Amino acid sequence: MPATKQGAAGTGLSPALWRPVADTLAFLVTLTAICWALSVPRYLGLGFYPQQFFAAILALVLPIAFLTLPARRHEAREFVPWHDALLALVSFAAVAFIAVGYPQFVLQIFSRPVEVWLPGIIIVVLVLEALRRATGWALVIIICAFLLYALFGNLIPGRLQGRPQNWQLLSGYMALDSNGILGLPMSVASTVVVAFILFGTLLGITGGSRFFTDAAMIGMGRFRGGSMKIAVLASALFGSISGSAVANVVGTGVVTIPMIKRDGYPGHKAAAIEAVASTGGQLMPPVMGASAFLMAEFLAVPYSSIVMAALVPALLYYVALFIQADLEAAKMGILPLPKSEIPEGRIVARGIHFALAFAVLIYLLFWQHYQPERAALWSAVVLIVTSLAIGYRGQRPTLRQIFDSMSGTGHSVVEIILISAASGLVIGVLNVTGLSFNLTYSLVQIGGGSAIVLLALSAIVCIVLGMGLPTLGVYVLLAALVAPALIQVGIDPIGAHLYVLYFGMMSMITPPIALAAFAAASIAKSPAMATGWAAMKFGWLAYIIPFLFVFSPTLLLIGAPVDIAIAIATAIVGVWLVSAALAGYFVARLSPVLRTLFAMCGLLALVPAGAFSGAVFTDVIGVIGGIVLMASEIMRNRRDPAPAEG
Template sequence: MDAERTREPAFGVPAHLWKPIAAALAAAITLAAMAWSLDVPRMMGVSYYPQQFLAIILALTLPLTFMLYRPNRERRLDETLPWYDIACAILSLGACAYIAINYASVVNFVFTRPVEAWLPGVILLILLLEGLRRSTGWVLVVIMVVFLLYAMFGNIIPGRLAGRPQDWQKLAGYMAYDVNGIFGLSLSVGATIVVAFIFFGALLQTTGGARFFTDAALLSMGRYRGGSMKIAVAASGLFGSISGSAVANVVATGVVTIPMIKRDRYPAHKAGAIEAVASTGGQLMPPVMGAAAFLMAEFLQVPYSDVALAALVPALLYYGALFIQADLEAAKLGIKSAPEDQIPSGRTIVGGLHFLIAFGLLIYALFSMNWLPERAAFLACASVVATAAVFGYDGMRASLRQLLMTVVDTGEAVVEIVVISAAAGIVIGVMNITGLSFNLTYALVQLGGGSAIVLLLMSAVVCIILGMGLPTLAVYVLLASLVAPALVEVGLHPMAAHLFVLYFGMMSMITPPIALASFAAASIAKADPIKTGIASCKFGWIAFVIPFMFAYSPSLLLIGDTGEVTWAVITATFGMWLVSAALAGYFANRLSMQMRIIFAVAGLLALIPAGAFPGAIYTDAVGLVIGVPAMIFAYVNGRKTVQQAAT
């Protein structure tokens, strides 16, 4: 341990005193979110503004950033808490508590700039930015500061992007009290829905549910060629749909799957890449998607079930392409099934089927009963606890202490997301108070010349650049505010526009030069990060293509008549298979360069939705006419080669 870590501060609180306080704050975050979701305060006759609840959540969360993270962003372990972090924790608690208590009496007078509005606002903004820096780094902080500076000096920006300048007192009060500020939509989602689903995932980890899904992937895929890679795709997809975090998914499942893939003589950078892509896609897989999907439902003012249904076919195409490439790469390299001793018995898996009850209840509550997502998630949590207590899994039963610790662990796990969600309110607030939202939409449409394809290409590049190094939730908030309105303005369906920016923002997780999921996987695989990132882009190619497809034809989002949707899904699946085979260079046998080109061209033509433009149905037809004979020829030729080799 270096000198910086071992040096004790001149004054502070020892670990045995501050750690129980931190645990109590973390547990209170989870319990407060649960109480809000289940409407407990109103049952008790307590009436309040939603912003007061959000202020309480931030009053619990922000102090934790100064307790759990050192100024150098490292996680604080069993050491003395310095006096300056104590001061920051107390100030942040005090500022948020003051807003929560006095919100009703101050909110209507914010624009008169009373000291009761701007003083706690200034304290909150400064400490929120510092908490954001400690938990996520400098990138988001710089972005937030740029937005705040624009709010105060936007009038000096030339052209259409000029904004209405705001004095610092009005701006601070607005951010602290207005519903479009810090205690607005993004924090509401982070403090309720995200907490509920992270608690759900944590309970599955504690009770053995996560292990059950990994074992189920092993049992179902392990006996087939390239079983280790298919296990990675299946396990990461299942776990990722619960966790909603690409990097967390890589770390949780990659420590098992990546060494398994490498043992099958698969190159280290490709082993890391397939895990990174599979983990990243979990944020797109219904019924439980990442936090951004819930925020999308709020932005679009539609039920979450609508977002989940729209995302279903693109997510299945995403994992279908990844699964096919894994299978064909395994065939090309001669990778066999997983060792028998690593495959669990069917009896073991049957013992964990009760975990599926929780998902059944979740889907039923969301889609049939139209429950709020957070309430449906807590119903699933109750199911996990109840069934795990009765049946357990493979001799494992969580103790009461472990369940209680899960409440604490959830609170600590959501600190980063809640802080990001609060900071995202700064972006939304600035967009509203300065008129930047309208100005930027107009400027982007003008820059694109009113052309949808030019604007889509520009938006894709902007999305990937803005997404570099940022968590998906933060990326989506930025893009939904900055880019999506311009896409809607040129005629895109609102659902397609928001899913477009979500896809490209998410793909920054695997796109070099900054690819957090790929780099995390490379670290586990002990591979070159850039090579892993490039291989990730190859495996995840479909995610760069699908957004353009549903942007031009929302039929892939299950929007439109049944015939059009069915045709779009069939041709897209066929096209995805052809392009995946071309990239893998294998179909029943190795493909020559000429055959790879034919497969790729036919696949891309088939991928174009029939509703993309007048006459687009003919591109599908041409793709089928070229692709089907090419597949038959490759299959027959491959069989002959195998037979000749056998004789």
């Protein structure tokens, strides 16, 4: 008989029983993904549909969710209630049944046999329940609205009226079709995301995460506002791999936020800059977040194309953060970190082997054109070998830790797998009902064919839809609902998808539901809303630059090299001027009039010359006016130096 115990939640499975089961399933998730990425079935002469592999991953993930996630979120779990154990068993059986019989069942979807629609209903319901436990109600409610539309779309008046679907057909379609649960989002999450999460987990156990924080301290700790700059740099490096703004805040913020506060920054500003830096990590090449890999699949372009397009906007994003960190430090009189807190260069230099793993990753991705998951796995092998041979600060991973990292990776990807599976439901509804075309047409009609009106409307839709949702779920929704309308009015497809990704992610730092900002506020023990508003101020460029790169692809590295260079140079000048205006400080405090002039010249300089006819003149006016303003402030401060605020 299994071990049981009476507790607050009633009789259930004891930790001695359910935890090994969950860990084993998590290990199998990672192992299965690795075997598929390395084409092990093909070498063994076995043939499978990709959807059978996705179903196998889901069959392992759903039981983990029901074993580890309590019905009430944030509730401690020790004993697993019998009903959750039953849900874990039923979910495994239903999805495994689909996985095994997929070659026959996929041909019978439209004939609606009970062996197709009954498991389909079970899988859809259990995916939504597991998603609710992992992420809350917001995404579940949105997906349920889509499913109701699929069933009763004929009752919607006007252009958005849809074709009603038979419930038996719909359940089978969602569970088996490549446009449903087992579709493109699951493809990316089950391969690319698992591989990169494994890489990130290995960085943690080998000391790589500590190395990057130490390197950031050496690089930035000797400058004023060094703690803020360390947070920006460390979060950019870690967030690129983590794929989650909130996970990045929690992972790096526990170190950086207390450091920033200790230097004298207010708690809400310390939390805000960490939240903004963590959010931007998912926009930062070479790895970026999981959404970037999905974007490459949506657009059917090489991942390297996405990286190159995202490079300049991401760099400008962090340039703006660095400048604001520096100006805030100057205004408040924040000194560099004490020398005692900065690690010795010769010690940190011993961790340079971690850079080799990233060099291998970049080489395989961009020169050898490996699939992202394969490149990540080979980089992980290099990381393990060099860490075992060299180590860092006396830290070498044990074989047990490496083995356990497989299980840890499986647990880490549960939420992303669930979001991806649920996102397939949205894509399925859009395809089967024709809502995708209808919504695109309606947005274009509302915008009156005007690109600027449609962009403004889309930005609002993106931020509203993104509130309370994880990044991957936000992007899938926006890529399906909003991006086609932008492409319809002539915007470059990569620009359109980056546009919705930027504004979808800005929901992470935009009140009233700013998940990344609120997570940082909880660490800093600062007011949540004050942190959210400060995060919006620090992340101001992310609200502007998407408009710029859709009108002028030079910021996406599309165009003549000279035009690209000029656009980047003027944008940097503009970023500096607007950041100074927002901080109210350049080399000394700025009066309200000067702040207004700095902001006006900065915004004019930000506009790329190719954005519209005559934009070259706005560039010239902004840059010349900005240079004059900065020069006059420098000269005035030399004549009459003003002490920094303490």
